[in-house]
Amino acid sequence: MTYHQPDNPLKTQNSKLKTIPNPVIIRLEEISKIYGSGNTEVRALSEVSLLVKQGEYCAIMGASGSGKSTAMNVIGCLDRPTSGRYYLDGQDVAQMDEQALAHIRNRKIGFVFQQFHLLPQVSALENVMLPMVYASIPLPERRRRATTALQRVGLEHRLHNKPSELSGGQQQRVAIARAIVNQPVLLLADEPTGALDSRTTQEILHIFAELNTSGMTVVMxxxxAEVARCTHRIILFRDGQVVEPYLAPENLSHAIFA
Amino acid sequence: MNLAESVKMAVATLAANRLRSSLTMLGMIIGNASVIAMIGIGEGAQKLAAEQFESLGPNVLFVAPGNSEARGTTTDVPKTLVLADAEAIAAQVPSVKDVTPQVVSRQLVTYRNRSTNASILGTNPEFLIVRSFDVAQGRFLSDLDLKRNDRVVTLGAELATRLFGNKNPVGQPVRIKDVSFQVIGVMAAKGSVLGTNYDDYAFAPATTVANRLIGQTSPYGIEVAFISVSAKDAASVDAAQFQITNLLRLRHRITGEDDFTVRSQQDILTLVNTVTSALTIMLAAIAGISLLVGGIGIMNIMLVSVTERTQEIGLRKAIGASQSDILIQFMIEAVILSAAGGAIGTVIGIGGVLLAGAATPLQTTISPVAIALAVSVSGGIGLFFGVVPARQAAKLDPIVALRST
Structure with a gap:
């Protein structure tokens, strides 16, 4: 598979990209992920190659079983590919050991999940401080950065509330603050609006857009389809392969029904 | 992630589940408290036994019927030891100072309309010296009483109170097995010695007890339960033991095995120590089992906790916790549970030991070794039983963990 250079389909966005020589954040080279072996072998990803540059805002789409979740796990360094190379921010992470991957997840990636996954027994502030605990950042610095991150998502008045005292949208905003607090190179969101109503969905997407504007690479x-349309690029998966690496959001309905 | 922070986090997690944490700790609390209490009380019992033997006087020997094997295997010991043996020891063994035989019979004792069961101890005047007893009121038995088979009795302090209340018993008549006796004195209270409460005894001449109360129960003469002997001094104890053995073998015409046992106080002390330390070890072992059970309880709860917190573990891994971070987190929780349980149990155990010391004659000791052992063992138990759940948590696949509901 060859790389499509982001020239023709995304003129509006790539005119901006061209002006700054953006480094590549995600570079997947012929990544395969095979579960089981022999007759029961399942190819979740089949020689997938993909490039995502710094500052991009993309959505990964695909039917269930298309391999998008597996791709997400590989990109998030939660899973190791069976074969192929994966460079995250220039580092080859495909065959790193568990300890090293934990370090990469801590420093390079911010996760946002559908179910928020906040610790129920501690406050919003402490939830946001959690990634810095594993980064061994001193406590005063942690508190300062967590407060800043919560301010960025508009929750400066809810620092000491526990998750149960926050609405779903607010909880997801805490989760976003937690994802960005270690200044990752990549914000990875797995169905971030799946558990939210349409109004809060817009709030959350607004925050993602803002973060992207300030230079954060966002992959969701x-x-x-409505959520995907808010991004700048759609990567379409089907049967373990990338069928559309550079789909423009406005062409989405056309691509899905094709 | 540093240790102090891990500990703080573990405490917060445990505090969030207060009831469960305290119930889990209960196993360790009970285990530790019982180890410390049992060892303390066991050592107290050992000390008490040693002290009581020492209170008998340092040079005392005991002669009992039956050899040690027979005494160990049957309660129906041969009736080979008689009053005449006691007299012979007194008359013929040079290293012996005083000899006192003891004939025991349990009888109904009646004063007017009050009656009670009491042990009647048939003995001689030397009993006071050999066994270090004192008379509080009136007098003890005399040689003349023995010679004349007099029906006189000196009452133990408790028995006297039970029969006479505040009245002075001296000079009063009491009936023992329908034989009228005259009370000639009351003993000073001594408390129980080696499980025998002599304050509840009545002391009568050995001859009177044998002739009027029991009758001749042995073919060889008047049977005695045992003979207490005091040697001249500490140096002659071994000599006395040897001479008494020889004399009795001669008197009993023994060529083979002895039909009696001569034990020095030291022999018995050693024996008792063996028994009480075996007892202490057994008690500690039982308590140790409860520690083990407590440890299993911790493992159980930690396993439940890992299952419950699967999503939390998945999240922690996703945001950068390594396997060792998760392992340490769960290990610390387990160790805190067990060590805190151990510490609380130790305090309760010490309280129990102090209480037992105050409420009983046991001179209980708080053994620092037992405390160090119990706390370190419970910490170790936390480590040991925490490993399995913690490893399970550490090995969780973050993808699976995050998707679990």
């Missing part, structure tokens, strides 16, 4: 897995 979603099955909602």
């Amino acid at each position: 897995v979603t099955h909602e």
